[in-house]
Amino acid sequence: MTKKRFAWRTGILVVLAFGIISSYYFFSLTPPGPIPSTNKLLKTLNQTIKDNSYEERDIKVSSIQDTKKLDDNTIFTPFKTSSGSYGYGVFTWERLHWKVHSMDTEGTPAFVSVDSDDPTTYFFVWNFDPEEPVSTLYFYFLQDRNYNMEAYFPGVQMEQQVTINSTDYGSLEFPTEWRYLLTEGKDPNNKSVFSTSPSFTQLGWLAENSKGEVFSPKKTVRYDNFSYMDKRTNDNFYFNQLYENDLEK
Amino acid sequence: MQWELPNIIQLIFIIISWFLFFFIGFFVIRKKQKERPRIWVAFILLLIGLFSFSVNLLWDGLLLQISILPLGVWLVFLIYYFQDQHAAFYKHQNRWYRHRPYLWLGFFTNYLFLIMMVLAHLLFSLVYPSKQLITFISDSGGASTLRIHNTAETKVFDKQALQTQLHQAQLQQVDGGEWFSSSDPTFNHGEVNEKFAYILIGTKAKWGSNLEPLIFVEDNGKGLLIQTEQQQYYFTLDQSIWEEE
Numbered sequence: 001m002t003k004k005r006f007a008w009r010t011g012i013l014v015v016l017a018f019g020i021i022s023s024y025y026f027f028s029l030t031p032p033g034p035i036p037s038t039n040k041l042l043k044t045l046n047q048t049i050k051d052n053s054y055e056e057r058d059i060k061v062s063s064i065q066d067t068k069k070l071d072d073n074t075i076f077t078p079f080k081t082s083s084g085s086y087g088y089g090v091f092t093w094e095r096l097h098w099k100v101h102s103m104d105t106e107g108t109p110a111f112v113s114v115d116s117d118d119p120t121t122y123f124f125v126w127n128f129d130p131e132e133p134v135s136t137l138y139f140y141f142l143q144d145r146n147y148n149m150e151a152y153f154p155g156v157q158m159e160q161q162v163t164i165n166s167t168d169y170g171s172l173e174f175p176t177e178w179r180y181l182l183t184e185g186k187d188p189n190n191k192s193v194f195s196t197s198p199s200f201t202q203l204g205w206l207a208e209n210s211k212g213e214v215f216s217p218k219k220t221v222r223y224d225n226f227s228y229m230d231k232r233t234n235d236n237f238y239f240n241q242l243y244e245n246d247l248e249k
Numbered sequence: 250m251q252w253e254l255p256n257i258i259q260l261i262f263i264i265i266s267w268f269l270f271f272f273i274g275f276f277v278i279r280k281k282q283k284e285r286p287r288i289w290v291a292f293i294l295l296l297i298g299l300f301s302f303s304v305n306l307l308w309d310g311l312l313l314q315i316s317i318l319p320l321g322v323w324l325v326f327l328i329y330y331f332q333d334q335h336a337a338f339y340k341h342q343n344r345w346y347r348h349r350p351y352l353w354l355g356f357f358t359n360y361l362f363l364i365m366m367v368l369a370h371l372l373f374s375l376v377y378p379s380k381q382l383i384t385f386i387s388d389s390g391g392a393s394t395l396r397i398h399n400t401a402e403t404k405v406f407d408k409q410a411l412q413t414q415l416h417q418a419q420l421q422q423v424d425g426g427e428w429f430s431s432s433d434p435t436f437n438h439g440e441v442n443e444k445f446a447y448i449l450i451g452t453k454a455k456w457g458s459n460l461e462p463l464i465f466v467e468d469n470g471k472g473l474l475i476q477t478e479q480q481q482y483y484f485t486l487d488q489s490i491w492e493e494e
Contacts, residue, residue, distance in 0.1 A: 149425065150423055150425070151476070152424070152429060152481065154398070154474075155398060155432065155441070180463070248400055249400060249441065
């Protein structure tokens with residue numbers, strides 16, 4: 001190989017590498033743009049319903065109640081639908097666009113994980129019907145007590161309380177204290193000597209009315225709801241409505 | 250596939266293995282040959298040689314890959330066999346014999362890796378003995394505790410009490426069955442009495458061990474249940490790490 005050819009090849013390689021690296025930065029590190037107009041969000045949400053329904057749905061997002069940033073890359077929009085239900089949409093900034101990460105035309109509490117490997121991108125969101133008598137909302141982090149010959153796994157029951165004041169919608173960041181117990185995926189080769197693996201994490205919620213009684217929100221629940229979640233989102237937690245006897249006292 | 254980060258000892262042994270591998274390839278085998286393949290050809294052959302069918306064995310929490318079939322060697326043999334048969338001129342005739350040692354070196358290097366991993370594992374248990382609490386909690390400067398069961402009492406953590414006892418902690422048997430039955434409501438007339446309702450956070454394990462244990466604290470403040478990715482260890486202390494009321 002002559003020196004000239006060598007120089008050419010190296011030159012091409014350097015240019016290619018530079019191109020790849022700079023396009024990576026351009027696409028993934030461009031800071032998020034401003035929050036789109038409510039009109040645009042409304043259109044995008046309705047388009048999502050259309051694109052992800054097998055048959056024509058008459059449900060439509062009719063008005064956006066609010067737009068709120070959960071973090072730099074995430075927008076939460078509670079909305080009202082044409083059927084009178086209350087729901088929410090979550091948008092994330094991806095490759096120069098705000099994209100629908102998840103949405104539901106039923107606003108019972110939901111768990112949103114934008115990046116399943118990063119607990120700082122975990123949120124709880126909700127949008128109750130204004131006639132729902134919720135005064136306090138509780139979120140739980142649960143792990144079952146378990147044991148075997150060489151290990152003991154303590155029962156875990158952590159609680160986070162949210163008072164519902166002026167608005168019936170809201171969001172909550174995944175509590176920092178809960179991150180310490182996220183052991184999922186810590187043993188990638190599954191070569192632990194535990195014959196029973198550490199118990200998996202369950203998340204849950206529970207609602208209380210102004211009298212301090214646990215109740216099940218009925219007005220907010222819709223059985224014909226449209227619910228969507230980005231396919232790449234990996235649903236790594238069980239998130240359920242809990243009842244009083246699901247908890248240890 | 251996800252990879253676990255190696256600890257410092259594994260890292261050193263991995264680097265030594267690769268160094269030995271290429272050293273033997275380039276400075277022993279290649280040097281002795283009269284007709285040498287180009288360096289990059291030798292390099293690729295060495296890497297192809299590593300390719301093998303292996304069985305995985307679990308030994309003491311360590312995943313051992315035991316190579317059985319030299320797939321890389323076979324692959325190159327088959328390619329050369331068919332190519333040379335159809336070659337109009339037998340100009341590559343000796344190619345196989347010149348290239349073969351690199352492939353076999355690649356294959357046998359799998360065993361070198363295996364031995365080195367076992368050695369690293371043995372050395373690890375000497376440098377980071379699991380009998381000593383100091384292996385798991387070597388720096389407790391930023392330590393604090395967290396209640397993980399909302400039925401348990403709130404306790405105040407006494408950092409000093411922990412720090413003065415780090416060297417005296419005793420390793421004891423993990424008694425899962427006993428702890429379960431003393432904690433679980435089904436054995437206690439419906440009452441929860443979680444024995445390990447707190448965790449210790451903000452501590453660092455011994456440097457280089459790459460351990461990130463989860464540390465549960467016993468309700469009496471005199472026991473620490475340490476959970477690594479592979480195993481649990483239970484240490485007892487003479488004095489409680491809770492502040493007296």
